[in-house]
Each structure stands twice: as structure tokens, then as C-alpha cells.
Amino acid sequence: MKTKIAVLGAGSWGSMLAAILNENGHTVQLWTRSAAQAEELNQQHTNEKYIKNYTFPTNLRATTDLETALTDATDVLFIVPAQATRSVAADVAPILQKLDLKPHLIHGSKGLETTTHLRISQVLAETIAPEQRESISVISGPSHAEGVAQHDPTLVTVASDDFDAATHFQKLFMNDYFRVYTNSDVIGVEFGGALKNIIALASGALAGLGYGDNSRAALMTRGVAEISRLGVSFGANPLTFAGLSGMGDVIVTATSTNSRNYRAGYQLGQGIPLADVIANMGMVIEGIATSQAAYDLAQTTGISMPITEAIHAVLNQEETVPAAIHALMTREGQTENG
Ligand SMILES: NC(=O)C1=CN([C@@H]2O[C@H](COP(=O)(O)OP(=O)(O)OC[C@H]3O[C@@H](n4cnc5c(N)ncnc54)[C@H](O)[C@@H]3O)[C@@H](O)[C@H]2O)C=CC1
Numbered sequence: 350m351k352t353k354i355a356v357l358g359a360g361s362w363g364s365m366l367a368a369i370l371n372e373n374g375h376t377v378q379l380w381t382r383s384a385a386q387a388e389e390l391n392q393q394h395t396n397e398k399y400i401k402n403y404t405f406p407t408n409l410r411a412t413t414d415l416e417t418a419l420t421d422a423t424d425v426l427f428i429v430p431a432q433a434t435r436s437v438a439a440d441v442a443p444i445l446q447k448l449d450l451k452p453h454l455i456h457g458s459k460g461l462e463t464t465t466h467l468r469i470s471q472v473l474a475e476t477i478a479p480e481q482r483e484s485i486s487v488i489s490g491p492s493h494a495e496g497v498a499q500h501d502p503t504l505v506t507v508a509s510d511d512f513d514a515a516t517h518f519q520k521l522f523m524n525d526y527f528r529v530y531t532n533s534d535v536i537g538v539e540f541g542g543a544l545k546n547i548i549a550l551a552s553g554a555l556a557g558l559g560y561g562d563n564s565r566a567a568l569m570t571r572g573v574a575e576i577s578r579l580g581v582s583f584g585a586n587p588l589t590f591a592g593l594s595g596m597g598d599v600i601v602t603a604t605s606t607n608s609r610n611y612r613a614g615y616q617l618g619q620g621i622p623l624a625d626v627i628a629n630m631g632m633v634i635e636g637i638a639t640s641q642a643a644y645d646l647a648q649t650t651g652i653s654m655p656i657t658e659a660i661h662a663v664l665n666q667e668e669t670v671p672a673a674i675h676a677l678m679t680r681e682g683q684t685e686n687g
């Protein structure tokens with residue numbers, strides 16, 4: 350079944366997912382708030398700030414007009430930074446009502462909302478009334494846009510409470526270089542995708558200080574342990590954290606220089622001030638905002654999240670990176686599975 354999909358957000362990941370859907374034969378309308386970016390995509394078929402040296406399909410259309418993007422949409426993909434999702438969804442809701450549409454919704458944003466500590470599917474559910482939408486799904490997993498651009502074989506997962514919706518999106522996105530699994534554990538998939546960004550920041554910081562593979566493997570393993578503890582306390586399936594959206598995404602973001610979070614952490618490890626790191630990046634570093642939400646959740650639930658607490662302290666300038674590592678290493682001894 351060919352569908353019309355509105356892709357809302359034309360950064361690295363939004364534009365790349367739009368390209369996949371377009372290549373798969375679906376009609377795609379890509380929305381961006383930037384007129385210059387829409388013109389570049391429509392005229393040059395490039396999106397140079399976000400994906401270097403990549404030519405988009407010539408029939409992929411971008412627009413700055415949300416109503417144009419949503420017209421006749423059977424599916425809507427939200428792919429703006431996590432903290433921006435609520436405001437975009439609030440703009441979408443009345444247009445869906447005006448156009449009398451009830452699309453399937455999916456998002457690919459990896460963060461928790463700092464003001465509410467909600468997962469992004471919960472933000473969408475709160476903002477767009479059930480009469481104006483079908484299912485809500487999430488797409489997540491180890492998938493840098495740069496790798497997809499060169500057709501690296503890439504595996505992701507789509508999670509939804511609605512199995513038919515998950516298989517619907519599996520079929521929409523899947524092709525011979527982009528393989529999609531389904532999962533019914535929305536909570537686990539969203540926590541995994543959001544919280545791995547904190548571990549990627551920490552991994553970059555270790556590398557920035559010159560530490561090697563032992564430290565990185567330790568961090569990734571104990572990172573998954575604390576992500577699982579928090580996720581399971583909210584009802585996630587522990588096995589999800591061993592999967593694509595858990596350990597899989599920790600591996601790719603905590604080891605790759607394509608990761609904005611890793612690169613940001615690296616600069617912090619080198620002692621570059623956070624404000625400069627953010628300014629240099631020019632793209633979203635989700636782990637910064639999400640570390641605040643995760644820190645708050647750790648405090649309110651009493652779940653032990655020492656790496657998250659260390660990154661939170663560094664980002665809030667309460668501790669230097671070396672002092673945070675020393676504090677982690679000299680904590681009281683623990684049992685591994687506790
Ligand atoms: N870049 C990647 O390879 C991947 C990114 N993701 C996730 O996808 C989400 C989006 O990331 P990217 O596309 O990489 O980010 P990006 O920083 O490359 O682009 C973000 C886009 O959203 C727009 N935007 C920012 N604030 C906005 C607002 N308030 N209203 C409307 N538009 C706004 C920006 O102008 C830009 O076009 C993030 O949650 C990220 O974690 C997930 C998988 C892979």
C-alpha cells in the first residue's frame with residue numbers, strides 16, 4: 350500500500366527518513382520551519398548543514414507550510430528535537446481537525462520532555478486528541494543518518510501498543526539496506542533511545558580525556574544497567590535493553606564520531622565550556638536536556654543512576670569531568686546485578 354506521509358522536521362534524521370520513504374515509493378511531504386532549507390531541498394536537492402555530500406531524490410518535496418505538508422496525510426512522522434515536539438504537535442492538532450484527517454502517528458525523537466519528564470509518545474498522546482489520530486508508534490535503534498546516507502545495512506525497531514500499526518510502519522520503512530523489527534514495548538524502546546544519549550556524552554568525555562577501550566566498555570555496560578533499572582521501574586521489558594534500541598544504540602552512539610552526543614562529550618572531556626560545545630555543534634545534542642529529566646526521575650524514584658548523576662553534575666558545572674570519573678570509580682563497592 351502506498352501512502353502519503355508528512356515528515357515534520359528536516360534535520361539530519363528527518364530528511365534521511367524522508368529520503369528512505371520516498372525511495373520506497375511513498376509520497377512524502379517534508380516540513381521545515383526554515384524557508385532557506387526548503388528552497389535548498391527543492392532546488393539543489395541537498396541539505397548541506399545536516400547531511401554533507403548527499404543528494405536527495407529529486408521528487409522529494411519540502412515545504413514551510415504545515416497545512417500543505419499535512420494535506421491528505423495517511424501518516425505523520427514527528428522528527429524534531431524532543432523538547433520541540435509538543436509545540437509542533439500543538440500546531441498540527443487544529444490542522445488535522447480542519448482537514449478532517451485521522452492519520453497514524455510515529456516519532457523518531459530520542460529524548461524525554463524536561464518540563465514533564467514524559468516520553469515523546471506520551472507528549473503526542475496528550476497534544477493530539479484521539480479523534481484526530483489513529484495509533485502512536487516510535488522508530489528507534491542504532492541509525493546515524495550519515496550511515497543510512499551511504500546505505501550501510503541498518504537495523505531499527507518500531508514499537509507500538511498497536512501491533513498492526515507497528516507492522517504498517519515496518520512495511521513503510523523497510524528496504525534492502527534498512528531493516529525494521531517490531532516491538533510492543535513502547536516504554537522500553539523510548540527510554541532506551543532517550544537515555545543512551547547520556548551514555549554517549551559520557552563516552553565522548555572519557556575519550557576526550559584520553560581513556561581507552563576498557564573504560565568505554567565499562568561505561569556502555571553499566572550505562573545499559575542503569576537505563577534498564579529506570580525503564581523497568583516504569584514497566585519496560587528488561588529484554589528490550591539488550592536489543593536494537595538499548596545496547597544497540599548505546600554501541601553506535603558511544604563509539605561513533607557521527608554521534609553529536611559523543612562529539613559533545615569529547616569536547617567537554619577536553620575542557621571546552623558547554624556553551625561553546627553547543628554553539629559549535631549547530632545541531633541538537635539530546636543528551637543535555639534529557640540528562641536533566643533522567644536525573645529528576647532518578648531522584649523521585651530513588652533508582653540508582655550514577656552515570657546520569659555524574660553527567661548531570663558536569664553539565665551543571667558542579668564537577669569537572671576528571672572529578673566526576675574519580676567519584677564514580679571510588680564509590681562504595683556494589684553487586685553487579687543489584
Ligand atoms: N541524526 C541522526 O542520525 C538521528 C537522530 N535521531 C533523533 O531525531 C531527532 C531529530 O534529530 P536530528 O534530525 O538529528 O536533529 P537536527 O539538529 O539535525 O535537526 C533538527 C531539525 O528540527 C528543527 N527544529 C528545531 N527546533 C524546532 C522547533 N522548535 N520547531 C520546529 N522545528 C525545529 C531544526 O530546524 C532542524 O531542522 C532527535 O531526537 C535525535 O535524537 C534519531 C536517530 C538518528
Ligand SMILES: O=C(CO)COP(=O)(O)O
Nearest residue numbers: 490491492493608609610
Ligand atoms: O541516535 C542516534 C543514532 O542512533 C544519533 O545520535 P546523536 O544524536 O548522538 O548523533
